Amino acid sequence: MESAIFNFLPIWVVMFPFFMSMIILIISKRSEKLRDGLSVATAVVTFLSVAAMYPFIISGEIISYTIFDILPGLGITVRVDILSFSLAAIASFVWMLVSIYSIDYMSHEHGGDRYFPIFIFTLGSTLGIFMAGDFFTLFIFFELMSLISYVLVIHEETKEALRAGYKYLIMTIIGGLALFFAIILTFELAGSVSLNEGTLIHAPSTLAFFAFLSFLVGFGMKAGMFPLHVWLPDAHPVAPSPASALLSGIMLKTGAYGLIRVVFHVFNVSVVKEAGWDVLLGVLAVITILLGSAVALTQLDLKRRLAYSSVGQMGYIILGIALLNEKAMVGDVFHIFSHALMKSTLFLAAGAIIWKTGLRNINDLHGIGKKMPVTMGAFTLAALAMIGIPPLNGFLSKWTLGLGALEAGAPFYVVVLLISSLLNGLYYLPIIIAAFFGGEHEEEHGEGVKVKISEASLKMIIPIAILALSCFAFGLMPNNIAFELSVKAASFLFNGLP
């Protein structure tokens, strides 16, 4: 009886947002208030539904069943294990807070009627990716999310937005086709693409390598991995800030999630090691980390800098996969948590500033911290976490990752982590310092800062504050729920069921 309810939950979690997005679409013509309320309610209910799976999942159970078959051996299936749950939980949590934030943010923007249904629809498809039971289902939701989020990217409909959106779309199609190729190769080699099989391809071969490569292209595209990251710094800054928080904070993680599934479920650790593909991943990860951090340094647009920072941070996550040991995996999953929280905080804070002042250039932000202390405080907290200052969650994930690197016998990676932390410091700290301690330079800069600026509205500040505090909370105690989930997920990936 109880398990029947849990079996129902994943479908509910995915279908509920889809359903609600239709209702919101219809209702948004009538009443803006109702539309906003419904959006938040949907996000909250979805989060609670995901959270309701916790007791079942934490006890080591896996929810897995087939909804219906499209083709023989190929159907819409659902599978929730501890990794899926972790990512679904963080995604719906951040979504919930961003939805609250969006209400006021979108009140000044055009096209809220379009934004909210799409926003909720994307939630459903993202959760669908995390809860997919096989690669085919995953692929469907992946494409759905990618195509739908195009509307979020170009929401402003400016020239740059459309150009960035076009780039994004083309890259998405390429990624989708690569994924299609990979899935079809896997299906041909293994006769199944289900995640339940454990390992689908048991030995490296030329075709298997092509499959791996195509998976890498498909998921790496979304994750912003090095040669394929080109769309990311264009697309994220042009989106409305809440949307960029989700794009950077959550949707990038779908790519990382896919890569984890590929390494552990399509292949397995020994196959990857035997074929030496981990080296390929590692090299790409290192380049991604260094490149992302270095280029972020040269950007003057606040959101662009954050976007490049995301590229660097995704490098950590790919590195965690490449290291192929349990410790690194703990750090990896935990970094997914941390980065989701940190980057959303940063983007939301940046959004609040832009919303209030209209300033995007970093040089114009002198003294903003005095006008908007809470926002900038949250920004500072998240930025420090990014750099890896000890009591914050960023430190914990980097530390664990570093331990993993050492365990893998690759201290070189630790050096890379340190260098990148340094670079993070170099591009985040000046913003903070200027914001709090910089004069207002009324003569040269800051036409906008000069005018009276106070904090953004409460509906915007509270989500930012909650996110920032959770950065702090998850870092302070090493035994928090997120870390525990990471440990369990890593052990699950390496050892199977406990």
Added chain:
Amino acid sequence: MEVITKLLNNYYYFAAMILFVIGFHTMLTHSNLIKKIIGMNIMDTSIFLFFVSIGYVRGGRAPIIQEGAGYLYVNPLPSALILTGIVVAVSVTAYALSLIVKLYAHYGTMDADEIAIIRAREER
């Protein structure tokens, strides 16, 4: 030598093939549409010739039953098919000609190349 004998023995096929090539060539290379249609007719008749000569039995009679059996008859099936074929060819010809007349009314020419030039000029 053997080839020549073979050809001489199958001279209907040979003639049909030559006519087919002439018709095909006329159809493809002439830009005048009426010439194309004539070429199409030549091509069709050549195939009919080929078809009928397949069914031809040397010394056979036309397949009409008469008193006192025992004649050698020519295979009637190809003839029946060719009748249909001729009617189809005439319909296509008639239809094509009516289109050509209309085309001439619109373009003032029935030369495919000239029409292409006129169209290219229009599009520019």
Added chain:
Amino acid sequence: MISVLDFLLLSFLIVCAIVVARIRDLISAVIIFAAYSLVMAIVWQMLGAPDIAMTEAALGAGVTTFLFLAAISKTKRAE
């Protein structure tokens, strides 16, 4: 072996076909084509297919020629 009549008729067909393809005056081409059809009808009669011969004479030589001439009279004569 090939009979003289066959040879003459077939050669006539081929010559007609070539002339039709080469000639520039369309009316002449159509008339030669009519002759071609009539000879073709004779060939079919010789091949033991009188019904086709008849149809060809009526349709190929008769109606088709009328149609061609009608079409040419509404367009122009020279190629």
Added chain:
Amino acid sequence: MDDLVIRSVSRLVVPFIQLYGLYVIFYGHLSPGGGFAGGAIVASSMILYGLSFNLEAGSRKLGHDVSSFMESGGAIWYLIIGLLGILFGSNFLANRYAGVSLGTPGQLFSGGIIFFLSLGIGVKVASTMITLFYSLSGGEDSSGSNN
């Protein structure tokens, strides 16, 4: 072609051509010919008439309405005869199998339904040819053909 000789001769010849056309249609199963050839012969008689008098006179004899009615009618007639085969418990276009008496070979009604089929085809072909001729030579703008 307003020539008295031509007019007189064609006025004289046309009925005979038509009669021959009908003969070819109806004796299609006994001697060379059939619906196609006979229909064309009938049509050419009408075309001859139209050419030797003038087009208006020709189309007055067989108007557009009538010829298009005959066109459709001929085809539908053919299909109805075909369907009779099914009605009599055999296949479409069935002849002997449907129990149609085949008569004595050599007689006019010896082909079962072929006689009727030929009639349909002849009407259809003749009217189609005539329509085509008028629409090509006259100013009528009827697009499309059928067979």
Added chain:
Amino acid sequence: MSLHLPVLIVVLLLAASYTVPLLDRYRRGLTLPVTILSLITAFISSLYLLYLIGVQGPFVYHLGGWPPPWGIELYIDYLAVYMLIVISSIGLLVIIYGAKDLLHEINEEVLSWYYTLYLLLMASMIGIALTNDLFNLFVFVEISAIASCGIISAKADRRCIEASIKYLILSALGSGCILLAVAMIYMITGNLNFDYVAAALPEALKLYPYNIVIALGLFVVGFGVKSALFPLHVWLPDAHSSAPSPSSAVLSGLVIKIYAVALVKLLFRVFPPQIFEAIPILDVILFLSVFAVMAGSIFAMVQDDLKRMLAYSSIAQIGYIFMGIGLFGGRALTGGLLHIFNHAMMKSMLFLAAGLIIYATGIRNLKDLKGIGVRMPWTMGAFAVGAFSMVGIPGTSGFISKWFLALGALDLNRPFYVAIILLSSLLNGIYYFPIIIDAFFGTKVDPVSEFRDVPALMLIPVLILAAGVIFFGFYPKPLLDLVNKAISF
């Protein structure tokens, strides 16, 4: 009685087609109902035939009761019924749409002629699908060629007339090739019935190998011209883009495919398998299909005219079907045949949607379509569904056929063709997506000053087709079962 159903469908459509001109004279209002009613009956009968052969298996029908060596035979198997369903369903939807659309595209006097030719086209296509006789096949092919030229030239526009005469001449060339091939086959086997020819050919292959090879080549060229296989496609863009929209939809959606199906029937049911070892005809088809897929997509990218772009896209899509034929042996043929239905749905829908846009605004140029999605959300929504399906986004039917084509290529260990499929999908995306983006986002200017409301009767078929694309994207099982039965030769 039900065993007569196949021939009754053809007879019904023919009878309706000849009744329409008569009705036009006496009861003009009845022409359209008769057309639609006969197509509905044909559709229902096709479904019933599907049930029937499910119960009693494939069966033959002898015209006039004459057994095969003399009589004409109809062979009703799953392939035929599959095509019957495709033709009658799409044909029905298109003519429902056309009822209103044609009023502004062609003159009222020729309207009944249009219905006549349309029904004739449907009847001949169904005949091609059903017939088991080579010469009969040729006759139906000719009728369909004339009828399809007719529905192009029904529009009294110089473009249309030119396009249709180009089509007519090339198609006559193709018919000539087909007839010559039929003659050659008849010459060496003495039979025209598919089964009898198939039985005689293995023996004949030893005696007259060249004749058979030439016949095969002529068939491929003949049907290749008619179905616009790549280097023989030159007539298609003009014909399909200038024709009235319902004609374009039917021509791109159905007509070019029925010839491919005829070729499938000949290749796999008539010719002996040994011939594929003797000459690499399948490889030639495969090679041409690769060119078709790539060239069609690339040409489509540089077009300004909406319908012209769709026409070039058809060339690429017919390439997929031929790729399925060329990759015979694995699951690729399943994909190719599935694509017949899927592409029929998507392309007719896209052409009809384009027709709706032209109807409402008169715009054909892609550059002027900016912002049209705001004015016509349903139409452009359907267009977007079609475009997604063209690209092969999962959840649309286009994905399913690509999936099977790719699997088939891998079955034969030829990943190269998977890459080609993916590359062309990418190209599809590059030329379809900007249209959708421009239609919905970006420009806020109102592009159209005069705007005509679209009647619901025109919109409904488009939406039904769009729903079909999505439905068969998620639930392709019935279709797949049918196709799998259809290709078990």
